[in-house]
Amino acid sequence: MNTDQAPLGERVDLLVNMGPQHPSTHGVFRMVLSLEGERIIDCVPHIGYLHRGSERLCEGENYSQIITLFDRLDYISNINNEQCFVMAVEKLMGVQVPPRAEYVRVILSELNRIASHMLFYGTFAIDAGAMTPIMIGFRDRELIQALFESVTGARMMHNYLRIGGVKEDVPEWFKLDLGRLLDQLRAGFREAEDLLNGSDVFLERTMGVGILPAEAALDYGVTGPALRASGVGYDVRRAEPYSVYPELEFDIPVGKVGDCYDRYWVRMREVEQSLRIVEQCLERLPEGPIMGKAPRLIRPPKGEVYVRTENPRGELGVYLVSQGGSGYPYRVKIRGPSFCNLMALRQLLRGVYVADSVVILGSLDIVLGEVDR
Amino acid sequence: MSLLDIILVGIGAFILFNFIMGSVLVLILAERKVLGRLQQRLGPMRTGPWGSLQTVADAVKLLVKEDLRPQGSDVFIFYLAPLMLFVPGFLIWAALPFTRDLVLSNLGLGLLYIVAVSTLSIVGMVMAGWASNNKYSLLGSARSAAQLVSYEIPLVVTVLAVGLLAQSLNLVEIVERQVPVPYILIQPLGFLLFLIAALAETGRIPFDIPQAESEIVGGPFVEYSGIRWGIFFLAEYAAAGAMAFLGALLFLGGWSGPFSDSPLWLFLKATALVLLFFLIRAPLPRLRVDQLMAFAWKVAIPLSFLNLLLIASALFYGWPQWLLGAVNWLVLVAVVAAFSWRRERRLARLRGRYAA
Amino acid sequence: MAREPQTRAETSSSPLEPRVREALGQRLQELSYSFDEMVLRIPREEMVECCRLLKTTPGLDFKLLRCLSVVDYVDFMEVVYHLSSLSHPHKVTLKARLPAEDLRVPTVTTVWKGADWHEREGHDLFGVLFEGHPDLSPLLLYEGFEGYPGRKSYPMPEQRELYGE
Numbered sequence: 061m062n063t064d065q066a067p068l069g070e071r072v073d074l075l076v077n078m079g080p081q082h083p084s085t086h087g088v089f090r091m092v093l094s095l096e097g098e099r100i101i102d103c104v105p106h107i108g109y110l111h112r113g114s115e116r117l118c119e120g121e122n123y124s125q126i127i128t129l130f131d132r133l134d135y136i137s138n139i140n141n142e143q144c145f146v147m148a149v150e151k152l153m154g155v156q157v158p159p160r161a162e163y164v165r166v167i168l169s170e171l172n173r174i175a176s177h178m179l180f181y182g183t184f185a186i187d188a189g190a191m192t193p194i195m196i197g198f199r200d201r202e203l204i205q206a207l208f209e210s211v212t213g214a215r216m217m218h219n220y221l222r223i224g225g226v227k228e229d230v231p232e233w234f235k236l237d238l239g240r241l242l243d244q245l246r247a248g249f250r251e252a253e254d255l256l257n258g259s260d261v262f263l264e265r266t267m268g269v270g271i272l273p274a275e276a277a278l279d280y281g282v283t284g285p286a287l288r289a290s291g292v293g294y295d296v297r298r299a300e301p302y303s304v305y306p307e308l309e310f311d312i313p314v315g316k317v318g319d320c321y322d323r324y325w326v327r328m329r330e331v332e333q334s335l336r337i338v339e340q341c342l343e344r345l346p347e348g349p350i351m352g353k354a355p356r357l358i359r360p361p362k363g364e365v366y367v368r369t370e371n372p373r374g375e376l377g378v379y380l381v382s383q384g385g386s387g388y389p390y391r392v393k394i395r396g397p398s399f400c401n402l403m404a405l406r407q408l409l410r411g412v413y414v415a416d417s418v419v420i421l422g423s424l425d426i427v428l429g430e431v432d433r
Numbered sequence: 434m435s436l437l438d439i440i441l442v443g444i445g446a447f448i449l450f451n452f453i454m455g456s457v458l459v460l461i462l463a464e465r466k467v468l469g470r471l472q473q474r475l476g477p478m479r480t481g482p483w484g485s486l487q488t489v490a491d492a493v494k495l496l497v498k499e500d501l502r503p504q505g506s507d508v509f510i511f512y513l514a515p516l517m518l519f520v521p522g523f524l525i526w527a528a529l530p531f532t533r534d535l536v537l538s539n540l541g542l543g544l545l546y547i548v549a550v551s552t553l554s555i556v557g558m559v560m561a562g563w564a565s566n567n568k569y570s571l572l573g574s575a576r577s578a579a580q581l582v583s584y585e586i587p588l589v590v591t592v593l594a595v596g597l598l599a600q601s602l603n604l605v606e607i608v609e610r611q612v613p614v615p616y617i618l619i620q621p622l623g624f625l626l627f628l629i630a631a632l633a634e635t636g637r638i639p640f641d642i643p644q645a646e647s648e649i650v651g652g653p654f655v656e657y658s659g660i661r662w663g664i665f666f667l668a669e670y671a672a673a674g675a676m677a678f679l680g681a682l683l684f685l686g687g688w689s690g691p692f693s694d695s696p697l698w699l700f701l702k703a704t705a706l707v708l709l710f711f712l713i714r715a716p717l718p719r720l721r722v723d724q725l726m727a728f729a730w731k732v733a734i735p736l737s738f739l740n741l742l743l744i745a746s747a748l749f750y751g752w753p754q755w756l757l758g759a760v761n762w763l764v765l766v767a768v769v770a771a772f773s774w775r776r777e778r779r780l781a782r783l784r785g786r787y788a789a
Numbered sequence: 790m791a792r793e794p795q796t797r798a799e800t801s802s803s804p805l806e807p808r809v810r811e812a813l814g815q816r817l818q819e820l821s822y823s824f825d826e827m828v829l830r831i832p833r834e835e836m837v838e839c840c841r842l843l844k845t846t847p848g849l850d851f852k853l854l855r856c857l858s859v860v861d862y863v864d865f866m867e868v869v870y871h872l873s874s875l876s877h878p879h880k881v882t883l884k885a886r887l888p889a890e891d892l893r894v895p896t897v898t899t900v901w902k903g904a905d906w907h908e909r910e911g912h913d914l915f916g917v918l919f920e921g922h923p924d925l926s927p928l929l930l931y932e933g934f935e936g937y938p939g940r941k942s943y944p945m946p947e948q949r950e951l952y953g954e
């Protein structure tokens with residue numbers, strides 16, 4: 061069946077092949093737009109340009125090596141990905157993680173969430189045509205990256221989490237650095253939000269555009285900020301609390317309408333909440349070991365486990381099947397939040413203008429590394 | 434016209450052309466520097482002291498770059514299109530006076546000529562979009578045609594209002610009528626409309642819809658490379674500079690200023706306007722096509738006619754200039770108040786959305 | 790303070806169990822537990838009906854299809870559906886076994902639209918035919934790709950040599 065063909069009975073002036081080389085598709089993503097004038101009649105998304113067979117590759121790597129593969133899935137929020145996989149193996153093996161390691165994990169993954177949302181508002185503004193917010197976003201993201209570098213030794217592909225804990229303890233100046241960083245982040249974030257909310261054109265471009273009703277969002281399996289923007293307060297950190305989240309105080313921001321502005325708004329509020337979480341973790345960060353009692357050779361027993369965590373983009377799930385006695389997993393299925401969120405795109409793009417298509421795609425905030433795996 | 438005249442005009446045109454090319458290079462550098470400062474970065478820093486030779490280096494690079502033409506493009510139109518945009522962009526300058534005497538061609542109907550010539554750039558855009566055999570180009574050229582035609586009307590009507598007030602379409606006379614009160618004080622509404630229309634005509638943010646890099650990746654110019662693309666770029670900045678000069682001449686009193694009349698004043702005023710164009714670019718996103726059209730037809734055009742009507746009635750009933758100015762200011766304040774009220778209402782609605 | 794390690798001892802019956810048994814009735818072949826997940830095994834022909842029942846039965850409300858995976862056990866394949874409910878704090882795993890020589894299972898895109906790409910991926914990488922799916926064209930692989938790279942039988946020679954297994 062040829063999916064590039066537009067539905068019959070409607071006038072199609074132009075078939076535009078947007079991507080895979082396009083500045084606003086956030087990577088190698090292609091959508092075939094059927095246009096009637098400036099209006100989109102139908103959109104057929106095509107993915108797979110970045111398919112590296114990560115799931116199959118996992119079957120050939122031992123458990124500690126797979127962490128590096130997870131770094132490369134959603135390359136904007138690496139720690140969050142690592143956490144999901146590491147938690148899956150820990151659950152399978154019954155490894156206990158010491159509290160200090162849990163807190164460090166949560167601090168880093170929340171910082172990563174902030175960094176990811178900073179990149180989001182930057183690229184979202186670029187999609188809408190504004191150049192400046194991304195400069196602010198990148199300036200602040202750079203601070204986070206620098207902190208990551210001082211902790212993990214890498215700016216992006218950290219490979220920092222270990223089954224049973226983390227690779228090494230945080231440096232002694234970590235607390236001080238982080239405290240200062242939080243103030244800078246808060247100020248920079250406010251600056252960016254003022255810049256965007258203060259612009260009538262930005263409001264005009266995002267409000268009431270690309271409305272995703274809650275029912276449809278659930279039907280498509282949309283999760284994360286995109287689902288919460290539609291008014292469903294579903295967050296894995298609350299729905300199925302993991303790590304130290306049950307002990308922390310934070311709110312789940314929920315939108316009302318489900319338009320692009322709501323999706324942007326939810327993410328902006330999430331940055332605030334993440335800052336809150338990091339602050340609390342910093343206060344409580346206990347002393348102690350950073351590695352639990354995990355065997356040197358990781359050979360989980362026979363069994364299967366599905367672990368989900370809240371990624372900046374939504375629910376990241378890992379379905380891990382182990383046959384027992386082997387250092388290699390039998391099957392790893394990765395449920396990428398971007399992959400599922402992207403499915404809603406086709407419905408969202410029907411009937412909007414070409415200019416809105418990039419804004420809507422930007423508001424879903426996909427990362428192709430995770431979509432294509 | 435004797436041979437000597439022709440030679441003199443030729444020399445004048447040559448000097449003017451070089452002046453424009455030089456100032457366009459400076460303008461591009463200035464824009465990058467200003468934008469950089471606004472976005473907490475430095476802008477170009479590597480080529481020459483503080484990056485001052487960056488645009489020169491860019492121009493040289495564009496000159497020696499391979500000139501590509503996509504397969505299936507319409508050869509003749511493809512090559513003609515940059516010129517169709519470039520030539521009108523420079524023809525405007527021929528009628529722009531720098532002082533009472535320093536003008537290449539002091540036309541009696543200078544304003545009419547400028548408006549007519551600047552409209553020609555649509556043809557170049559549409560030709561480029563059509564000939565490139567690229568769908569983004571086609572979309573871009575359709576958008577630019579719609580946009581330029583729509584904003585031509587408020588531009589022409591506000592310019593006409595100036596001509597009406599000055600009782601002349603000759604630019605030198607218009608400037609001379611603005612001593613001692615520049616027209617910006619008498620018709621601020623007209624100036625604002627002119628500014629908006631000029632932004633739209635030159636396709637600058639928030640009206641860069643025809644190019645819209647994040648949507649249609651550069652519109653009509655997608656397929657152009659090397660010096661042909663450079664010509665488009667030059668023409669765009671030459672047009673922006675011409676609009677700034679025109680604004681300075683029509684509303685800011687041209688070369689007249691304190692101490693003495695000098696082209697320096699004109700340059701200063703035009704530079705201020707150009708800087709304003711750059712500043713507007715930094716914080717604003719891009720409008721959508723339908724919003725742009727709605728603004729043109731529902732706001733800009735009625736207001737420009739209102740402005741024209743005010744001036745016509747002032748002339749008809751013989752209002753003194755201060756009265757006309759006062760009424761015009763009042764209308765401007767009312768318009769700005771209406772917009773801020775609308776904005777407040779929208780923000781209240783937004784706040785209400787998240788109140789619970 | 791730290792999270793208690795989850796062990797198999799936790800796999801006691803949950804209050805969800807009778808409700809699921811009631812809703813699915815005869816269709817349920819086997820009910821077991823794996824950590825905190827309840828695993829239901831059902832015949833593949835009944836997949837759509839079971840999903841619909843789990844989604845719409847009041848008190849169950851499995852509105853969200855978390856994940857849809859295909860696992861290749863060489864002799865047979867398994868399609869695994871992870872469902873979860875938003876209104877209740879429960880989740881469930883559905884499984885159906887497909888014999889290796891007959892990899893067909895009805896599509897659940899009629900129940901959740903979100904199954905669309907998951908099923909296309911399963912068709913792409915494992916060659917499972919999701920019957921009734923509106924469009925099973927290649928999703929992750931390019932057009933005309935030979936073989937099913939997700940299957941265990943698909944060779945990965947370089948990697949094996951590299952790590953000496």
